[in-house]
Amino acid sequence: MLAAQFMALLDVFIVNVAAPTIRAELAASGAGLQLVVAGYTVSYAVLLITGARLGDRFGNRRVMLLGLAFFTAASLACGLAQNTGQLIAFRLGQGAGAAVMIPQVLSLIQRNFTGHARVRALGAYAAVLAVGAAAGQVVGGVLVAADLFGSGWRPVFLVNVPIGLALLAAGARVLPRDSRARAPRAFDLPGLLLLAAAVSLFTVPLVLGQEQDWPLWSWLSLASSAAFLAVFVAYEHRLSTRGGAPLIAPRVLRIPGIGVAALRILLVMAVNAGFLFVLTLHFQAGLGHSALRTGLTFAPTAVVFGVVGLTWARWPRPLQRALVPAGFTVAAVSGAAVGLLLRDGSFGGPWLYVAFAAVGLGLALGYSPSLTGALAGVRQEDAADASGLLATVTQLGQLVGVAVFGSLFLGRLADTAAVSAGQRSADALLVCCLALAVTAALGAVSGPVRARR
Incomplete structure (x- = not known):
């Protein structure tokens, strides 16, 4: 699998x-x-x-x-x-x-x-995402x-x-083998079409708008996406109250903690995708590195993400509750450190690899426990609902990260007045890394905010 x-x-x-x-x-x-x-x-x-x-x-x-x-x-x-x-x-x-x-x-x-077998399997799943x-x-x-x-x-x-x-x-x-005892729910075709329209109208401008300098159609598409999403929510609520089978069972959305877990998964994926995207642009266009060298530079992030995803559940139990906020904090600090190490247009030296490894550590601690916790309260009959929801959140997080941080990087690159291409790229990268750090910090505080509420 x-x-x-x-x-x-x-x-x-x-x-x-x-x-x-x-x-x-x-x-x-x-x-x-x-x-x-x-x-x-x-x-x-x-x-x-x-x-x-x-x-x-x-x-x-x-x-x-x-x-x-x-x-x-x-x-x-x-x-x-x-x-x-x-x-x-x-x-x-x-x-x-x-x-x-x-x-x-x-x-x-x-x-x-x-x-514990499920925790290990989900850890391997997270490692594959990173690598x-x-x-x-x-x-x-x-x-x-x-x-x-x-x-x-x-x-x-x-x-x-x-x-x-x-x-x-x-x-x-x-x-x-698939179980024959499980009776499938009715297929909610209207809900499926409404959600597909909402996701399409959200996804297409995120993917294509950046390259076309965000034309009017991209903003109209995003606004239409919000409208279709509102119609979808209203339709699903009405279908549920009538005893129908909505696309996503309302009880899945009411599972304690699944909302904040989905938010944290989205933030991890946005930071991860934005980090890889802007660093790739900087290394290849700004510093002139080959695609192969650029990919190998990210190896510490991927390796540490994978190892932590596989092992975090065996860490001391008193630490478990603090892993997610601590992970986002580490990701925020190390993301800012990457921007500072590269701010002069150089490669950054050995400390850059340490910072990359710390980014992998922080994102893994933000992602793996959140995913495991989100699925812990999901019943087997709701597995499809939870899987589709979290897989979609993961993909949308990646798209948002590339669109938002990619646009920020390219916009700063065009505005900066530095003389050399490498320095212009480094200046734009520093701004992006600080923005990535702020985004990671949101994940660190999302749990406490929910608890107080």
Whole structure:
């Protein structure tokens, strides 16, 4: 399950490295290239709730294998695409396959693991989230640089095919059979369409607005998203009071602590994605590093995130309650430290790696206990609701982080008057790192604020 999730996460980031080569070989326009990169993310984010509900209705094992097969086939089609239009269409298909597949991971963990085994499984899940982002850039850089058999950018998609086929064969043998005793809920199609519209109208401007300098349509789309979300909430409440089966069961939203946990997960993902995005821009455009070197620079963050995600539950019990606020505090301090270490336009020296490792430590402590706590009170019959909700929050957090902090970085880059490109980038990065620190600090205080209320 986690190998499949890792492959899907890899595809969010791996194409960024290959984008210049794709543009040159396919003569893609700027808008076309944006859709190649962003089409996957858009369809992925929009269809996550749908994927969760399909798993609840038709069985998590069956739907996960179906999503994996669709993702693998779409990856093959992407690798063989002959023009930009085909590549965009197949990237949308990849995202749809990932959206069907990924929610089943959390649902299967919920339904097949208990106690400490579940904590370990969720820790591994968190580790995959962290490693996937950095690994995407490293693997993309290696594959594009290798130019296997003169194939250019195509291996970044074709590499999924043998892995996907192997996972399909393994999954058919080892994934637990779907229970026949569990009666599926009715399919809330109107709610599904309303939520898909709200998420689409929110996601598309976040993905494309930054590149187009936030035109009027992007703001109208965001406003429309809020309107559709309000209609969705009203419809779901009315359906629930009439005894129907809403898309997300109201009792899931009433589980103690799930709201603050979702907020903290969103903040962790926003900080993580924003941190990786602006640092990538700084290292590659500002300092002239290669994609491979840039990806390897993030290794301390990914490794520490993964290790802490796997081990935090074995730390002394008196520390458990303080882990999340302490983690956000560490992330805030170390994020600001990264900006200060790089403020003079240099690489930052050995202390930069220490700061990167501290960012991984802080984000892992903010994420893993929050996720585990959010799912602790979820009953098995509500696993799909919780999985779809938290998977969507995770993806939206990443999109918000890239859009907000990416726009802040590029805006400051255009405004600063420094002479060299490296110093201009460093000045913009410092502002972004301080903003990231403030965002992480919000996660540290979110629990106490809720407790006082």
